[in-house]
Amino acid sequence: MTTATRSEFDQGIALTPHAAEPGRYDAELGAGWQIGGGVNGGLLLAVAGHALSLANGDHRDPFSITGHYLSASRPGPATVRTETVRRGRSLTTGTASLLQDGEERLRVLATFGDLDTLDAEVATSALPPVMPLPDECIGVEHAPPQLIEQAALLERFDLRLDPATVGWALGQPSGNGRIQGWFRLADGRQPDPLLLLLVADSLPPVTFDLGRPGWAPTVELTVHLRAKPAPGWLRVAHATRNLAGGYFEEDCEIWDETGRLVAQSRQLARAPRS
Structure with missing residues (x-):
C-alpha cells in the first residue's frame, strides 16, 4: 500500500525510528483524531502500541496493554520512547512514554507476543451483544451536531449505534x-490488533446514557487482546455500573465478524462536569 493510499489510521499511528537513539520513534498526531480538548486516548494507545510492536521483534501483538494518561495530547509532533523490561521465549514486556514539548502525556506498560501461536480452544460464557444489522442502526450522520464538533475522529469511523442505546441523542x-x-473504519481498512486499541475507546462515553453529556477524559485504559479479528464489522459494547466521586469505569467488549470475542478493556475516566 503506497503512502497516497494508506489508511488514515495507519497514517495516524505512523512512526519514524530515530537513528541516533534506539527505541525512540517520532510521530505526528493528526487533528482528525481529536475528541473534546485533546487527541483520542485510544489512538494514543495505538501509537504507543505500534512503537512497542516495532521494538519487540517477532512479539508484535499486544496481549495486555495499560496506559496512564498524564496530560492531554494535542495535534502535532510527538515522541515515543520505548524500553524492554523483559524478553522471554513467548512474551516480551516493555514500557513506552509518549511525549510532547518535553512533557510526558502517556505512560504505557504492556506485554506482547504472537497471537497466531495461541491455543485455538475457546471456553467462554460471554455472548456478543444482540442488536439490529448495521443498516438498521443509527449512523454518525445522525449524531447531534454538537457531538461531531467535539469529536472530529467520528468522521474517520463508519459507526452504527444500536437504536436501543441512543435515546440520549x-x-x-x-x-x-x-x-x-x-464499527469499521470509513476508508475500509480491515481490523487488526493495533486497531482494536483504538476501537476500545471509540464509542461515545457511556455517561451520555446516564444523562451526563460532555467530555469524559480517560485516566487509565487497559486492553486485553484475545485473538486477531476477522475482516469485516466489529460489534462493540460499552457499559458502566458505577459512577462515584466524579469518576466512572467503562467496560468494553469487542467481537469480530465471526462472533468471536477478540478484545476486552476497562478504563477509569472522569465524569463530565455538569
Missing part, C-alpha cells in the same frame, strides 16, 4: 449506562 437517556454498535 434525543434527550431521553435510558439511565442504564450502556452504548453499543457496529
Whole structure:
C-alpha cells in the first residue's frame, strides 16, 4: 500500500525510528483524531502500541496493554520512547512514554507476543451483544451536531449505534449506562490488533446514557487482546455500573465478524462536569 493510499489510521499511528537513539520513534498526531480538548486516548494507545510492536521483534501483538494518561495530547509532533523490561521465549514486556514539548502525556506498560501461536480452544460464557444489522442502526450522520464538533475522529469511523442505546441523542437517556454498535473504519481498512486499541475507546462515553453529556477524559485504559479479528464489522459494547466521586469505569467488549470475542478493556475516566 503506497503512502497516497494508506489508511488514515495507519497514517495516524505512523512512526519514524530515530537513528541516533534506539527505541525512540517520532510521530505526528493528526487533528482528525481529536475528541473534546485533546487527541483520542485510544489512538494514543495505538501509537504507543505500534512503537512497542516495532521494538519487540517477532512479539508484535499486544496481549495486555495499560496506559496512564498524564496530560492531554494535542495535534502535532510527538515522541515515543520505548524500553524492554523483559524478553522471554513467548512474551516480551516493555514500557513506552509518549511525549510532547518535553512533557510526558502517556505512560504505557504492556506485554506482547504472537497471537497466531495461541491455543485455538475457546471456553467462554460471554455472548456478543444482540442488536439490529448495521443498516438498521443509527449512523454518525445522525449524531447531534454538537457531538461531531467535539469529536472530529467520528468522521474517520463508519459507526452504527444500536437504536436501543441512543435515546440520549434525543434527550431521553435510558439511565442504564450502556452504548453499543457496529464499527469499521470509513476508508475500509480491515481490523487488526493495533486497531482494536483504538476501537476500545471509540464509542461515545457511556455517561451520555446516564444523562451526563460532555467530555469524559480517560485516566487509565487497559486492553486485553484475545485473538486477531476477522475482516469485516466489529460489534462493540460499552457499559458502566458505577459512577462515584466524579469518576466512572467503562467496560468494553469487542467481537469480530465471526462472533468471536477478540478484545476486552476497562478504563477509569472522569465524569463530565455538569
